[in-house]
Amino acid sequence: MALELKSSDNKIFEVEELVAVQSETIKSLVEDGCADNVIPLPNVDSKTLELVLDWCKNHVDMKLDEEKLKEYEDKFIEVDQAVLYDLLLAANYLNIKDLLNRACQKVADMLKGKTPEQIRETLNIVNDFSPEEEEEIRKENLWAFEE
Amino acid sequence: MSQRKHVPYDIIIVSILPKLPIKSIVRFRCVSKLWDSTITSSDFISTHLSNNNNNNVSDHSYLIHMPSVITKEATHSSSSSSSLSNPVCMVACDPKFNKISEYKISSDFSIEFSNIVGSCNGVLCLADSSWNPTYLWNPSIRKFKSLPCLSKYQWVSAGFAYQSETNDYKVIKIYSTSEPYIKRHAELQAEVYTLSSDEWRRVGISLNLIRLKESHSSDTFVSGALHWVAWIKEDFGISRKKILSFDVNNEKFGEIAIPYGGKIHPEILVVIKGNLAFISSEFCYAPGIRYGVWVMGEYGVCESWNKLFTLRLGGFESIIGCTRHGEVIVKTAKTKYDAELQGGIHFVVVIIDPVTLNEKELIVPHFPTKATTFVESLVLLDENPDKKIS
DSSP states (O other), X not given: OEEXXXXXXXXXXXXXXXXXXXXXXXXXXHXXXXXXXXXXXXXXXXXXXXXXXXXXXXXXXXXTOHHHHHHHHHHHTOOOHHHHHHHHHHHHHHTOHHHHHHHHHHHHHHHTTOOHHHHHHHHTOOOOOOHHHHHHHHHHTHHHHOO | OOOOOOOOHHHIIIIIGGGSOHHHHHHGGGSOHHHHHHHTSHHHHHHHHHXXXXXXXXXXXXXXXXXXXXXXXXXXXXXXXXGGGSOEEEEEEOTTOOEEEEEEOOTTOOOSSOEEEEEETTEEEEEOTTOXXXXXXXXXXXXXXXXXXXXXXXXXXXXXXXXXXXXXEEEXXXXXXXXXXXXXXXXXXXXXXXXXXXXXXXXXXXXXXXXXXXXXXXXXXXXXXXXXXXXXXXXXXXXXEEEEEEETTTOOEEEEEOTGGGTSEEEEEEEETTXXXXXXXXXXXXXXXXXXXXXXXXXXXXXXXXXXXXEEEOTTOEEEEEOXXXXXXXXXXXXXEOTTSTTOEEEEEEEEOTTTOOEEEEEESSOOOEEEEEOOOOTTTTSOOSEEOO
16 A cells, blocks of 8 residues: 655655554554545655655564664764754654654764753754853752863 | 754753763753753653663663762861762662763761662662661762751661652661660661651551561562561561561551561562562581572462572672572672772672573672662752752
8 A cells, every 4th residue: 555745845755554654643644544645744855755764664674673774773864964853853743753763862962072052052042041150050060061 | 945943942852851961961951041940850850760761671770889988087088179089989880780880979978887778760878877868869960968867776777769659759767766676575666758748757567576687678679669578476476587568659567478487588688570589598518608599479479489599609708689680799709909990909799690600790999788770860950959069
């Protein structure tokens, strides 16, 4: 059984149901009987959708081979930050738990050694602490700021 | 259009932050006020804990305790305010017993020889030399809380548990008000401390409790209760050795019979694969000591006690714990001298699989007395600044 998915830039992807239902979002649509026509995915562009569908297909194909799957996943997630964010947002929107988990782990790995200032820059966050307030937290937790 | 994509805040909080190492999470309190209040919220602390705390038997991490270094001299001897020169008092290991971190004692601890009452969700309950529970300590975030202590008793038995129904932590102490303790009809009393109330209160003991064997109940939490070996008086004046249970939820004491009417000598109570178990010493003619490991297949059912295996150890070897799998953790008589390290003598701990007889060695810097399960967590991060140390 094949499904048709349409990306935000109007590209149609034909996908086997077994592959597509890795997405809980699509799975619900199928179960509710709403998947007969083309399923629009306005939050995912074609470039990202192609990657996501590749992930899903490989998870069906390699289901029994844990080692091979891990190798695939490690290679798959080696992408630049912009693509990583796109994958993360798509996995969230489509509710694909293992992809979301893996993408989040990758982002966590990127963030882990950073200083608070670097975090603010990367994630575009405004610092609303006064210098005294920030200093107080630092003093309370000096060990976390040591190498 | 290349708009900079932002990861939604809720994904950061639920799926990304909990995956970071604890040091990073605490450091990121400085990012913004929202991040600070989120990280120190009890919801986030619980999310982080469930992310890391796999209840899978094979995923437990362990902590080896070396409390003999926690003395008044040790804590106040370093003239510098940094605790970097304090001795290591705990070694944390992954499920395969590879060392992952070492914890140093806090400069603020004021107790003499310390004992570990228990380990729950990354928080340790420490007691003084008389087993009076004194501190709750989370070594991963270097934070501790003093327990209120109105009177110190001798011969205290204690236990520490997490009550999932109320997301609260409880410390129980059982003590005698009369001296000497070993008097035939010494009256035993019990008090419970809850973290949420920050108070001790009396709880009744409905059984005829004569005395408890040892003072620790550190890895005996199963079926919602803590356990100790105790002598309980039955009808007709006979007192038998049994297992005393304390249900953490309804705060009631109960008893569980041990096999052969108490003629066996349980030395240590442990939990193996989710079941209550004990390690008993057995008489044997050959030198050394023989131990038997018994497991209760069905909680509370005496007939379900089953001896899993026996183990023979040499002199100066002692069992300091058991993994959830059933491997026995032994402090051996071996020491290793390492000239490069400060105070070069190190002790050898061996983890023995009783089925395959495979052994794994772990070297620790001081005399090890106990091994408990452990997990790194942020619990106590939301507690008010009691005393904090760097």
